[in-house]
Amino acid sequence: MRFDGTSAYVATEDLKVAVNAAIALERPLLVKGEPGTGKTVLAIEVAKALGAPLLEWHIKSTTKAQQGLYEYDAVTRLRDSQLGDERVKDIRNYIKRGKLWEAFTHEGRPVLLIDEIDKADIEFPNDLLQELDRMEFFVYETGEIVKAKQRPVVIITSNNEKELPDAFLRRCFFHYIRFPDQETMQAIVDVHFPGIKQRLVAEALRLFYEIRDVPGMKKKPSTSELLDWLKLLMVEDIGPETLRERDPKKLIPPLHGALIKNEQDVHLFERLAFMTRREGRPQ
Template sequence: MRFKGSEAYVSTDDLTLAVNAAITLQRPLLVKGEPGTGKTMLAVEVAKALGLPLLEWHIKSTTKAQQGLYEYDAVSRLRDSQLGDPRVHEIRNYIVKGMLWQAFTSETPVVLLIDEIDKADIEFPNDLLRELDRMEFFVYETKELVKATQRPIVFITSNNEKELPDAFLRRCFFHYIRFPDKETMEKIVDVHFPGLKKSLLR
């Protein structure tokens, strides 16, 4: 399974090499760069090029790592208990699966995008270390181990707003997408606006 580029995304040779190295060695690819340099679209286009489903987890300042695994909806269970709903006897009815759970248990390989990880708390990356490394986690409410049946291709993006922990960085391949030079910019414009006169780019 190799990424050879796509008609809708201009990938430099070193970026293509980084993507394929991460796929081959089954490690997350951490992509840093300024906003608008194509970090998120890279995961989208790799998924399209490889014919794989894409799961997107967009990170906010309030996002917790646990949400990527699962959440136990105790409030709904309490409400249903008060209403006499028979669903309360099965705790699985109140487990909300996160993006990592969905990726780990997919019947086919998937591309998992963890977008803008630097927006979260500084401890957020460390809280996912074990899960991304071993591709498994334990659900305490149901006493079950969720283990990846097929290892997802993981892309992690960062706008470089804050430094990420060294322990997390050591477990990832890293690539910095620089703002495109004149030649690359012309290729990008040609992909999205094929009829545009070259003179307008000067």
């Protein structure tokens, strides 16, 4: 099983190496990077490239590690017992399988995405150490051991909101997705918009990277936001000439709501425009 990218996903050489190393080592691949750099999409494209089924476990702040294994619905069983339901005789009727259980018992070798693990409680990664290492867990209600038929390809994403425990990191192969340079970004744009006018792309990319380089920005625009912006520029038929304007009153680019998602950053550009206008006044 090797990953060499797909027609819909531009993977850098070091990312391909990381994915294939994790597959060879049979260890989870921990992927970090700025939001919007394609961490979640990576798992989807790896599954496509390998011809493997994809199982997605999207983590929330309330998610517990146990939910990835299984959940026992004692309340429903109690209610059914009071109603005389025959299902209560088999406790398995009240056990809901989690994504890890599904991955362990899948017929083929699946790709398991554990998305945004840093959203959960700090103990969440530690609670999965044994299960991800040994690829098995014990079901107390039935007394059975669920063991992986074959180790799934596990891809874990993090936005660096919390530090992950050292014991967890030791069990992973780590890769940081660097923000794409202009050449790589051009290739990403070409994949998503194969017929787009290159003059528009050139001006949009220039302006996009200028915005990212503005000192003091709280949230820099990401790859996904650039793609949204380009789509809007095409829908509104805004040409490269409009993007090239240097009018001090228009420092914020057209349709900037696709790129600038924070009121502090909007105010920052307004202040810069004011300073530019003031410096341009005759003395």
